[in-house]
Amino acid sequence: MPENLDPDFLAEYEKESDWAEGHGISQRTAKRYRELGLPFLTFGGFVYIPKREGRAWIAARVKRRNPRRTRQSSISAEITAI
Numbered sequence: 001m002p003e004n005l006d007p008d009f010l011a012e013y014e015k016e017s018d019w020a021e022g023h024g025i026s027q028r029t030a031k032r033y034r035e036l037g038l039p040f041l042t043f044g045g046f047v048y049i050p051k052r053e054g055r056a057w058i059a060a061r062v063k064r065r066n067p068r069r070t071r072q073s074s075i076s077a078e079i080t081a082i
Helices: 016-022 027-036 051-061 072-081
Strands: 013-015 041-043 046-050
Touching: 013 016, 013 051, 016 027, 016 046, 046 051
Parallel strands: none
Antiparallel strands: 013 046, 041 046
């Protein structure tokens, strides 16, 4: 083992199978996410997902609906009634 290699460098990573299970998805879906850009590391025949970057990638994919707009005709009718 090289002297400059930190022995805990995988502490920031999680095995893909454990990561997928923790997020309630299958390993097949996790593989598809990797193809879509999820950061990962292949080491020793296993795929590892960085904990922080994986969470950030998932959060960046969340889309929120725009709030409903109020109807302009009802607002203008209320203003003219006053």
